[in-house]
Amino acid sequence: MPVFADQESNMMDVQNEGWGRVMLWKELEENVFREKILEVLNNKKMVEIVKHKSVLMKDTLVPPEEEAVYWVEYVMRHNGAPHIRSPVFMMKWYEIYNIDVWAFIIFVIVGTLFVSYLVIKFFLRKCFGIGKSKNNKRKKE
Incomplete structure (x- = not known):
């Protein structure tokens, strides 16, 4: 189940x-x-x-109980065996969850969308006069 x-x-x-x-x-x-x-x-x-x-x-080569005993003794012999400890214990919480990576990706996407918006707005104003304010039209008249 x-x-x-x-x-x-x-x-x-x-x-x-x-x-x-x-x-x-x-x-x-x-x-x-x-x-x-x-x-x-x-x-x-x-x-x-x-x-x-x-x-x-x-x-298996050795019974599971013997393997467990071996690894416990190994860690004791090597003072906690820091050389086989997972690097995740040295990472900051935001690195573990990739928050720094996701923040950068979101920043790039939002920045790209914003620049695209500004470029499209610029071309629409230059080509079609769309988006011009009413004050600009009155000044030209």
């Missing part, structure tokens, strides 16, 4: 590959849930694929 973000697309891939069934929250009813569970448990081909995927996932 996908809940958040890309889980729905991931589960659709699982269903398309034939080793699971998707159940959306809007379909959640006891009888539908039971049917999907029984379908997965009773489908021999699906069970074989799941067992194969399980073997692939468990085939």
Whole structure:
């Protein structure tokens, strides 16, 4: 049952590959849930694929517990291991969220639109006399 973000697309891939069934929250009813569970448990081909995927996932160099212990000890041996620390911890909040980049992009867009407005206004006045004030017309008369 996908809940958040890309889980729905991931589960659709699982269903398309034939080793699971998707159940959306809007379909959640006891009888539908039971049917999907029984379908997965009773489908021999699906069970074989799941067992194969399980073997692939468990085939690691060291067990996860040992790897976790290794990394905790590594960080302790190297005084917090600042050399592998994410650079995001050194960034300012506005850099993390790219606010400086977005501000620049918005500034360029607004500036371009403003200059375009001034150029169009200038050409309309010169070519068609559009936008001239009433005071300018009275002075010419």
